[in-house]
Amino acid sequence: MNNKALKYHFVSFFILATLFFIITTLSTHLASPTRYTIDKTAPVYTHTAYRIDDTESLTLKEFLSEPKKLIEQPFEYIEWDLAAKDYWLKLDLENRQSKAIDLFIHFDNPMVDYLTLFELDADQKLIKKTRLGDKVTGLNLFQYSTPHALLTLQANEQTTLVVKIDTVGISKTPIKIYGKNEFQHLIRSQVGIWGIFIGVLIMAALYNLVLFFGIRDRVYLIYIGYIISALLLMGSVLGFGFYLWPLSWQLFFNEHVVFSNYAIAFFTVAFCTMFLRYHKDNCRLYKLSISFLALLFSFSLISFFMLEYHSSKIFFALMVPLYILCICMIYKKLVSGFRWAKFYVMSWVPLIIGAAVQPLELTGFIPYSFATRHLFLIAILCEIVLMAMALADRVRYQREKALYHATHSQQTKLLNQAMLKQAYMRMINEHRNANLCLLKIEQFNALMSILNPTQSSHIITTVAKSLEHQLSKQRQFISLESSLDTAPKVADLGNGILAFVSTKIQPQDELNEELNTLCKQLPKQYQISGLDLQLYYRFSITEPVENDGFDSWLQRGYLGLSQKHQNTDTTAPHIDMDLSLAVSLQHAIRSNSLAIYLQPIVNLRTGTIVGAEALLRWPSADKHLDIEQLILLAERTGLINELSLWVIEKACQTVAKLNQQGYYDHTISVNLSAKNLAIPKLIEKIENSILKHGVSAAQLKFELTEFALIKNHTDMVRFVNELNKLGSQVILDDFGTGYSSLNYLVNYSFSTIKVDKSFILDLTNNETHQVIVKTAIDMAHNLDMNITVEGIEDQTTEQLLIKMGADQGQGFYYSKAIPFDEYLSLIATHSK
Missing domain, CATH: 1.20.1070 (Rhopdopsin 7-helix transmembrane proteins)
Structure with a gap:
């Protein structure tokens, strides 16, 4: 607790003590007046007796004529009851002093229906009759609210009071007799309360x-x-x-x-x-x-x-x-x-x-x-x-x-954009420069399509907790909410984006290096429902600009994220999948329940099978399962890298089996995506798999789509060059469907171009596609590249492609993707 809060607590306790003192003082002045009844303050002696009439027919004369039926006890022992009964109370008073005294008889039950007071002399003759109760008319407010009667008792006089209580409600009626001063004190205390x-x-x-x-x-x-x-x-x-x-x-x-x-x-x-x-x-x-x-x-x-x-x-x-x-x-x-x-x-x-x-x-x-x-x-x-x-x-x-709720995310309970803005305004007022750092969980929007909101939020809080721990070690990252003891430094901006602020003035390269180090310390996997989700991150740094506003500052941060990696979450097709399918896929990978089927690639000049494309299959799964959607699910859950490594391993194993059958010149093509670049030491793992199975790197080809090249141009150029150094060939897949195909042919060392089947399926009837395909074939040959055409489904298309000069063909005309044993039989047939 800070000093300011402690000061206010001290003031509140002081006020409480003052109020307690006032209450105590008031209580002493309102001390219980029932302790000062007449028998304790003056030489007036009393004797009490009572009788309960269950018949409600007793008269005063009958009551006085049957003294043996009276119970000689104080009124405190009367058994009051919620029932139809009359209560007769007798009170004998004797004034033993030499002067008259005024007495006030207080009947402490303003809800009694009828209360009749009979005043008798020493000879039991009626002197005065007083009627009280809320059913009695003609009384004043004081008599209704405080039922009482005034009695003057002369010096050395004896008198008898008889009280009859008749009510259908609370019958208990305490009777107290006071002197004039004591009764006034009673009224004063009563009215005060x-x-x-x-x-x-x-x-x-x-x-x-x-x-x-x-x-x-x-x-x-x-x-x-x-x-x-x-x-x-x-x-x-x-x-x-x-x-x-x-x-x-x-x-x-x-x-x-x-x-x-x-x-x-x-x-x-x-x-x-x-x-x-x-x-x-x-x-x-x-x-x-x-x-x-x-x-x-x-x-x-x-x-x-x-x-x-x-x-x-x-x-x-x-x-x-x-x-x-x-x-x-x-x-x-x-x-x-x-x-x-x-x-x-x-x-x-x-x-x-x-x-x-x-x-x-x-x-x-x-x-x-x-x-x-x-x-x-x-x-x-x-x-x-x-x-x-x-x-x-x-x-x-x-x-x-x-x-x-205004300053925290509803799902993750982390600080939100409002607190980030508040921190920004605070730094502006203090004339401090600051770098905005944004960290994004890759493909988070895709993950949300298969996870429920609670699971998605838990991923963010897990990453944020780890990031908070790393930031707490460095003072350059400021607290966004300094009023709390926890002093959090991370804000949740939604969609898997976390924000924090660095106030250290340093070259951006140094801050980049620090953030790279931070990312390496963050969780790489997240286990949920038996599934090990692979987590990847990217970050951006926004430097301060003079007269810059918060919205511009933040917008430039978002732009930095999108420039570093183009976000494709929103363009991915919708798939109706759940987490259980991803768990089953992971189990299938680890239990070796998947399979790769081979679709042959044919040399169009000789008609022989020279290789095959390895395509993923899941034999034990639902026959209606779309493999493309399965690949997309793997990408969204982070299983794509584990799945790709499994396919590479199986491809090398398949090449080894082909070598055992004498097909040493046979090649197997494996598809890779941009996400596979995040696999640590991918080239090294490919080389290890090749060495493990004793095959030649030249027998393993890798197909990359133009879309993969768009996402990460610089890293992909380096990756292709490393594959070429290893001895593997790289194929540009789906040629013609991208945005900068010609540019890629210049920058990358591709061995083969594979024309997308969308240009081939109606090739014989579409002159425009014929021109495109012919141009692509000529361009590839001029660049000293081979060209493979996929989507061949009939002999007419095959003959037209041969005439155009295509090198290799692939399609249902030759065979669909088939298991390895069937593929061996197919090779043997074509070899004869």
């Missing part, structure tokens, strides 16, 4: 509404729905809802408080689903969550027509699968690496604690206090704050993700 809760939730809702209008993400609306549901629920449970809504509305919310529970549960599941982006996955958990949301919605509507104590039991039963579902969704995302889910996971901790404490307090497992009474409210407050942090973290992550 309510104000904080309401203020935070309203601000959170407004802020997220602004975010929704800015981002248009539905999850913010669901979050606002959760906040409003929390206000509805806690407004009914704690009573502050009477100050948020019109009185008739809040009375309605109290009557149907279970609906508010369903609402907050509904938005909890919906938020979990949307926040964790399950709606994008459409997986089983998403479908399950949608079904569960429909179930919650259905039961929430049913709750309007059920008694509260029945619908509450159904709701609490549904909470178990709700928690299980949400935990499963959270867990699945966590294990899949959802970085921004941590705050959301933390938000469930206070919710689970608060949701557990509330029913435990209502059922009496946890003693009632001001803190436990408001713990669920605090838990929701903490949860909403953490959820807001989770949403903010989600926005930050999405922003970083958008920035990452």
